[in-house]
Amino acid sequence: MTKKFYFDTYALIEIGAGNPNYEPYTEGIVIILNKLNLLELSYYLIREKRKNEIKEIFNHYQRFSIDYDKEILIEAAEIKFKFLKERLSFIDCIGYVLAKKNNAFFLTGDERFRHKENVEFVK
Secondary structure (H helix, E strand, C coil): CCCEEEECHHHHHHHHCCCHHHHHHCCCCEEEECHHHHHHHHHHHHHCCCHHHHHHHHHHHHHHECCCCHHHHHHHHHHHHHCHHHCCCHHHHHHHHHHHHCCCEEEECCHHHCCCCCEEECC
């Protein structure tokens, strides 16, 4: 069975940067994410003065984007509150919940997720 991963924005940035630790996640797996990750990635590219790459990268990754309903948003708010001291972003909380709901591992290098359940932590 093919492994399924939810790509956090951290993972998208590291893959784009050619981090060799993320090479195993570039083929032979199922990828999911949501458009909010693409929003964060677009912001990152603008900040890095790489705005000209946004459309191409967006077009590549949007096919992996999944939708969600209000139940996901409510659960994400609960996760944010549960880990209030860790100051998780709403986008990360939505992704974390979507990963669990879709039987995928949450792929990230964000230290705040290092020891959480269902996380594939890669630096």
